[in-house]
Amino acid sequence: MRQSVFVTGATNGTGFAIASRFAKEGYDVFIGSRTEENACVAAKQISDAYGVFAKGYGMKVYDEADVIRIFDDIRGMGYKLNTLVLNAANLGIRQQFFDVSMEEFMDVIHTNMGWNFMLSRQAAIQMKENGGGAIVFINSNTAYRAIPDRIAYSASKSGALGMMRAMALDLGRYNIRVNAVLPGMIKTERWLTNYNDCRNAPSNYTPLGDIAEFEDIADAAWYLGSAQSRNVTGTELVVDGGNMIQLYPIIPEEREHMSFCDKGSETDNGATGKSSSRS
Ligand SMILES: NC(=O)c1ccc[n+]([C@@H]2O[C@H](COP(=O)([O-])OP(=O)(O)OC[C@H]3O[C@@H](n4cnc5c(N)ncnc54)[C@H](OP(=O)(O)O)[C@@H]3O)[C@@H](O)[C@H]2O)c1
Numbered sequence: 001m002r003q004s005v006f007v008t009g010a011t012n013g014t015g016f017a018i019a020s021r022f023a024k025e026g027y028d029v030f031i032g033s034r035t036e037e038n039a040c041v042a043a044k045q046i047s048d049a050y051g052v053f054a055k056g057y058g059m060k061v062y063d064e065a066d067v068i069r070i071f072d073d074i075r076g077m078g079y080k081l082n083t084l085v086l087n088a089a090n091l092g093i094r095q096q097f098f099d100v101s102m103e104e105f106m107d108v109i110h111t112n113m114g115w116n117f118m119l120s121r122q123a124a125i126q127m128k129e130n131g132g133g134a135i136v137f138i139n140s141n142t143a144y145r146a147i148p149d150r151i152a153y154s155a156s157k158s159g160a161l162g163m164m165r166a167m168a169l170d171l172g173r174y175n176i177r178v179n180a181v182l183p184g185m186i187k188t189e190r191w192l193t194n195y196n197d198c199r200n201a202p203s204n205y206t207p208l209g210d211i212a213e214f215e216d217i218a219d220a221a222w223y224l225g226s227a228q229s230r231n232v233t234g235t236e237l238v239v240d241g242g243n244m245i246q247l248y249p250i251i252p253e254e255r256e257h258m259s260f261c262d263k264g265s266e267t268d269n270g271a272t273g274k275s276s277s278r279s
Helices: 013-024 036-050 064-076 102-130 151-174 196-205 214-225
Strands: 004-008 028-033 054-058 083-086 133-138 176-183 236-239
Touching (some): 004 013, 004 102, 013 036, 028 064, 083 102, 083 214, 102 133, 102 176, 133 151, 133 214, 151 176, 176 214
Parallel strands (some): 004 028, 004 083, 083 133, 133 176, 176 236
16 A cells, blocks of 8 residues: 555645645655635646655635544545644634634634644544554644733644644654654745844844745654654654744844834734744
8 A cells, every 4th residue: 555645735835835745755645624625726737746656635624524534535435544644723813812703713713622632533544454553744833922912822832732732642652653843933925924023033034044935844743743753652742943942032143134024914824024023
């Protein structure tokens, strides 16, 4: 049986890079998206580029029957999934403490925790039959460091880390490993089209001098999702150029001349540039 991976939210950006990384290593790839058409286009691009089998799935968020339908389809094609990468996320941008409705708040929690649990459980059923597998959460350093107006997002990412550890414990006996990648800022399309000074700010603060490319996150997901990390479970791999290790941001002298956000323009994480430098 060929090795296979399912990546959620993988039609572009980080998710597409992760799916491509596994395809490059010869894995067959299943792509999840809320838009089936986009998933199919991305699957064809990966199949054409790497010569592997790839299939796209339109997904209904937080719908267990839909998750079962997808995993039944994967099984029906003769696969038992080897790796699940949980990349899709509700970013819960601009959710102000006094204004956010409970519906909006719970939407983030349901997506980033409940839906990921549903997906993990169906994947683990196949992995258990297979004698093992790997589940990788694409989490965030906001699980530890809060950013403004993202209360449900931060809560969901912290909660997902607890869930990751609990799953690692419960599934270890079946040789199913569960780990998390914690990106800091990633150079997404949103990020690159942002107000220039804001774009520079986190890079100035970053000990390694720059924030992550999609491929940096994909490499980390590949490590945790493949046999390279076969004795690793319940861990967090932070990919943020060293931002998390600082008590407070140190700006090297040579970067001091660069200006920082001075007005309320939006950064990648949807917060105002003045008050935030991370996502
Ligand atoms: N960007 C950053 O700086 C950063 C920093 C730290 C952590 N992260 C984490 O890294 C992962 C990828 O980040 P990204 O910035 O590349 O993500 P993104 O493009 O905002 O989202 C990834 C995919 O998730 C799906 N998605 C978006 N909103 C959703 C919603 N409300 N419900 C369900 N699915 C939704 C979308 O796929 P479809 O439209 O195809 O469904 C989207 O392409 C996420 O887990 C994010 O939390 C990102």
